[in-house]
Amino acid sequence: xxxxxxxxxxxxxxxxxxxxxxxxxRIDEGRSACIVGPNGAGKSTTLKAVAGLVKVRSxxxxxxxxxxxxxxxxxxxxxxxxFVPQDRSLFPDMTVRENLAMAGYSISxxxxxxxxxxxxxxxxxxxxxxxxxxxxxxxxxxxxxxxLARAWILRPRLLxxxxxxxxxxxxxxxxxxxxxxxxxxxxxxxxxxxxxVKEGLGCADWGYVLDLGRNGFDGPSESILAxxxxxxxxxxxxxxxxxxxxx
Amino acid sequence: MSExxxxxxxxxxGPVAAAAPAAREGRDRRKLVLALVLLVLLCVPxxxxxxxxxxxxxxxxxxxxxxxxxxxxxxxxxxFAGYISLGHNVFYAVGAYxxxxxxxxxxxxxxxxxxxxxxxxxxxxxxxGLITLRTRGPAFIISTIALMLxxxxxxxxxxxxxxxxxxSLPMLDFGSSSLVKVPFYYxxxxxxxxxxxxxxxxxxSKFGLGLRAIAEDEVKAEVAGINTRMYKVAAFAISGxxxxxxxxxxxxxxxxxxxxAFLTLAVAADMVLMAIIGGRGTIAGPVIGAVLIVxxxxxxxxxxxxxxxxxxxxGGLLILVLMAFPLGIVGTLRERGRLPxxxxxx
Amino acid sequence: MSQIVxxxxxxxxxxxxxxxxxxxxxxxxxxxxxxxxxxxxFMVIGAYISFEMFSRWxxxxxxxxxxxxxxxxxxxxxxxxxxxxxxxxNPRFGEMTVLVSFGLALVIEGLLGAGFTNIxxxxxxxxxxxxxxxxxxxxxxxxxYGFAASLVMLGLxxxxxxxxxxxxxxxxxxxxxxxxxxxxxxxxxxSTIAFGIGVGTAGAAGSLLSYLFTFFPGxxxxxxxxxxxxxxxxxxxxxxxxxxxxxxxxxxxxxxxxIFGPTWSQMTFYVALFIVLLVRPQGxxxxxxxx
Numbered sequence: 001x002x003x004x005x006x007x008x009x010x011x012x013x014x015x016x017x018x019x020x021x022x023x024x025x026r027i028d029e030g031r032s033a034c035i036v037g038p039n040g041a042g043k044s045t046t047l048k049a050v051a052g053l054v055k056v057r058s059x060x061x062x063x064x065x066x067x068x069x070x071x072x073x074x075x076x077x078x079x080x081x082x083f084v085p086q087d088r089s090l091f092p093d094m095t096v097r098e099n100l101a102m103a104g105y106s107i108s109x110x111x112x113x114x115x116x117x118x119x120x121x122x123x124x125x126x127x128x129x130x131x132x133x134x135x136x137x138x139x140x141x142x143x144x145x146x147x148l149a150r151a152w153i154l155r156p157r158l159l160x161x162x163x164x165x166x167x168x169x170x171x172x173x174x175x176x177x178x179x180x181x182x183x184x185x186x187x188x189x190x191x192x193x194x195x196x197v198k199e200g201l202g203c204a205d206w207g208y209v210l211d212l213g214r215n216g217f218d219g220p221s222e223s224i225l226a227x228x229x230x231x232x233x234x235x236x237x238x239x240x241x242x243x244x245x246x247x
Numbered sequence: 248m249s250e251x252x253x254x255x256x257x258x259x260x261g262p263v264a265a266a267a268p269a270a271r272e273g274r275d276r277r278k279l280v281l282a283l284v285l286l287v288l289l290c291v292p293x294x295x296x297x298x299x300x301x302x303x304x305x306x307x308x309x310x311x312x313x314x315x316x317x318x319x320x321x322x323x324x325x326x327f328a329g330y331i332s333l334g335h336n337v338f339y340a341v342g343a344y345x346x347x348x349x350x351x352x353x354x355x356x357x358x359x360x361x362x363x364x365x366x367x368x369x370x371x372x373x374x375x376g377l378i379t380l381r382t383r384g385p386a387f388i389i390s391t392i393a394l395m396l397x398x399x400x401x402x403x404x405x406x407x408x409x410x411x412x413x414x415s416l417p418m419l420d421f422g423s424s425s426l427v428k429v430p431f432y433y434x435x436x437x438x439x440x441x442x443x444x445x446x447x448x449x450x451x452s453k454f455g456l457g458l459r460a461i462a463e464d465e466v467k468a469e470v471a472g473i474n475t476r477m478y479k480v481a482a483f484a485i486s487g488x489x490x491x492x493x494x495x496x497x498x499x500x501x502x503x504x505x506x507x508a509f510l511t512l513a514v515a516a517d518m519v520l521m522a523i524i525g526g527r528g529t530i531a532g533p534v535i536g537a538v539l540i541v542x543x544x545x546x547x548x549x550x551x552x553x554x555x556x557x558x559x560x561x562g563g564l565l566i567l568v569l570m571a572f573p574l575g576i577v578g579t580l581r582e583r584g585r586l587p588x589x590x591x592x593x
Numbered sequence: 594m595s596q597i598v599x600x601x602x603x604x605x606x607x608x609x610x611x612x613x614x615x616x617x618x619x620x621x622x623x624x625x626x627x628x629x630x631x632x633x634x635f636m637v638i639g640a641y642i643s644f645e646m647f648s649r650w651x652x653x654x655x656x657x658x659x660x661x662x663x664x665x666x667x668x669x670x671x672x673x674x675x676x677x678x679x680x681x682x683n684p685r686f687g688e689m690t691v692l693v694s695f696g697l698a699l700v701i702e703g704l705l706g707a708g709f710t711n712i713x714x715x716x717x718x719x720x721x722x723x724x725x726x727x728x729x730x731x732x733x734x735x736x737x738y739g740f741a742a743s744l745v746m747l748g749l750x751x752x753x754x755x756x757x758x759x760x761x762x763x764x765x766x767x768x769x770x771x772x773x774x775x776x777x778x779x780x781x782x783x784s785t786i787a788f789g790i791g792v793g794t795a796g797a798a799g800s801l802l803s804y805l806f807t808f809f810p811g812x813x814x815x816x817x818x819x820x821x822x823x824x825x826x827x828x829x830x831x832x833x834x835x836x837x838x839x840x841x842x843x844x845x846x847x848x849x850x851x852i853f854g855p856t857w858s859q860m861t862f863y864v865a866l867f868i869v870l871l872v873r874p875q876g877x878x879x880x881x882x883x884x
Binding site: 329331333378379381382384385386388389390392393394396397400403404512516519523554555556557558559560561562563564565566569570573 | 622628630676679680685687688689691692693695696697698699700701702703704705706707711810811814815817818821822825829856857859860862863864866867870871874
């Protein structure tokens with residue numbers, strides 16, 4: 001049984017049109033997937049649907065065999081699904097420490113929370129240095145690290161990350177993916193949306209190409225990268241040729 | 248080898264082609280109907296010798312025209328640009344008092360000074376708008392409430408304009424007491440027509456498009472290069488003009504002005520309700536809303552008697568419409584594809 | 594000199610009451626982005642309840658707080674579930690809450706007017722006009738009790754927000770709603786409770802209103818204008834701002850009343866509003882606004 005099953009899901013915002021027109025995705029425990037595709041394909045919407053932030057209009061989403069579509073976001077979190085949105089959604093006026101402490105809102109044991117916070121600070125030395133700095137004043141890369149550290153405290157079984165490297169410098173991009181890889185090494189399943197196709201697929205076992213809210217093509221990451229027609233279709237012909245030279 | 252020459256049809260066939268002449272026909276028919284209605288309205292005062300309840304109907308229609316003008320004006324800022332003003336009756340009062348002041352102290356009839364009062368309102372709108380429309384948030388709405396209350400306090404205390412006891416205007420001499428209302432009838436009808444035409448023109452203009460962009464997503468509008476602040480201020484000022492003119496005429500028709508008559512919550516609420524129940528952002532919406540609410544108020548007052556119940560019902564209606572039919576009558580009908588051509592003025 | 598002390602004291606005493614009235618309003622905006630134009634209407638309901646309890650059964654307004662606070666909390670919760678929770682997902686939410694609460698304020702005014710008529714009321718308590726005389730300075734007893742009660746209420750609110758888990762969740766939601774959601778806060782429940790508290794404090798403040806000021810069904814409109822101006826000056830969503838703004842503006846209003854007369858005291862708040870919009874639109878403690 002897969003850890004996460006998105007089963008022919010249609011979803012949209014408010015009373016607007018369907019953004020997802022029947023998406024099917026499957027992730028096994030301990031494995032990761034990366035969703036790529038052109039703008040407006042519904043990549044972020046897919047993550048939000050799993051997290052309970054967008055209403056599922058038809059189809060099912062199952063986590064560990066149980067249906068989670070229709071549940072509140074905080075209920076979905078309690079089952080072990082953690083969402084890191086594109087804007088990171090930190091508490092801007094709280095310090096690093098307070099943000100991490102706030103991540104433990106759903107953790108009942110204060111001792112356990114403290115242990116996890118210390119662990120997170122160890123894992124992210126950049127944050128340890130800045131533990132009393134307000135989140136609002138940190139750089140994009142540091143904020144992303146904080147968002148990931150916050151997720152680490154929650155120890156999710158499935159981590160959903162939306163465009164983690166948006167707006168970040170290339171070196172920071174590498175650091176972010178290194179962190180995500182470390183998470184994967186602990187057995188965490190990851191589903192990520194990435195516009196940086198090469199890096200994103202490099203950090204996942206399986207790739208899903210979405211277009212116009214539908215499944216386009218999916219397969220092992222390497223095969224997606226190597227597939228010329230996929231490259232042409234979703235990266236644009238001239239870019240595809242350029243990527244071919246690089247790979 | 249012979250070549251097959253296929254000629255492109257001269258007129259595109261299919262539903263689009265069929266629709267074009269039909270749409271034109273619909274528009275022409277609509278214009279005809281509206282022209283007929285206007286003609287009838289123009290002739291109503293001539294029924295003096297025939298109609299028993301002449302004064303009553305004249306008054307009712309005059310009030311309806313006035314509210315059509317006011318609701319449509321409110322709609323320019325509240326409907327097109329999406330900025331809610333809850334104290335718009337400030338312009339109503341300023342217009343009325345400005346013309347009254349001219350009349351009492353200088354002797355010129357409000358029929359002549361009404362446009363000038365309107366311009367005074369525009370100046371006021373520009374001044375206030377430049378302060379209050381700098382930000383995007385709810386501060387503007389709050390400021391409109393404060394503005395109305397400031398006006399109420401000021402007018403209550405302004406001895407030169409009669410203070411809370413009000414100011415009396417010389418009566419208009421126009422034959423019998425029934426006929427005296429006729430000039431106001433035509434005056435308000437003219438205002439109503441002008442406002443509706445003006446709001447149509449605005450909606451179709453680049454300015455109107457900018458306002459709609461602001462209503463839709465102000466950040467994107469700003470990024471797209473629209474000077475959102477000036478657009479909003481202009482809309483505020485323009486919408487104040489007509490209300491000022493209407494206020495000048497109405498004040499005169501009452502022959503007696505008191506701050507209480509203009510600067511109450513109920514008046515502001517009615518303006519808002521009419522635009523919303525009819526269809527915010529549409530042209531026909533405020534017209535329909537105004538007619539409905541004026542009729543409704545008339546019936547309600549005779550049935551329920553008290554004005555308190557009226558206020559409660561106004562509020563209740565507002566909530567009902569917002570929760571169930573947020574687009575108003577015209578908007579909802581249009582969305583369901585059931586809007587009769589007659590009402591599709593956009 | 595004593596005049597200055599006198600006016601300042603009066604300002605502080607009333608300011609505390611204004612702060613309590615405004616706190617619920619600004620908190621509700623901070624948590625959910627709702628401008629509740631019916632807030633003062635709820636306050637007037639509290640005033641009527643308190644007045645009726647006093648005139649029929651001699652219940653002291655301060656005791657009536659035990660009734661008005663919880664009663665209006667419940668009304669607030671019901672109002673939120675019926676009117677605001679359903680439209681949370683609406684893209685024009687902010688605007689709609691203004692209009693819906695506007696309608697609600699009208700309904701409240703109409704119902705109160707139909708039920709109680711437009712007679713001006715004021716609970717005629719013994720300490721309402723009594724003063725303590727300290728030489729040249731007169732300290733009105735009723736105002737002191739009102740101020741004390743306001744401090745107690747603000748203190749309780751502070752304790753709730755900073756010492757309880759739900760309060761923590763409310764503060765987190767005020768800072769960043771989506772962040773709170775991500776870390777597991779049930780923002781729907783938090784919003785409901787926050788709105789209930791907001792209206793509950795209005796109800797409790799209504800008890801104070803009932804003997805400090807005269808009131809009638811239509812009074813809510815000038816109160817809401819005053820309170821809204823206050824929270825804009827203090828900074829929308831900032832409870833500290835409501836306190837500082839309330840006391841500060843009340844002191845100024847005391848001076849204005851002394852120099853120009855009582856009918857101008859409200860103007861202080863409105864003029865302050867316009868000045869703030871001109872000079873510092875985000876208010877005293879508000880976050881810098883995107884222009």
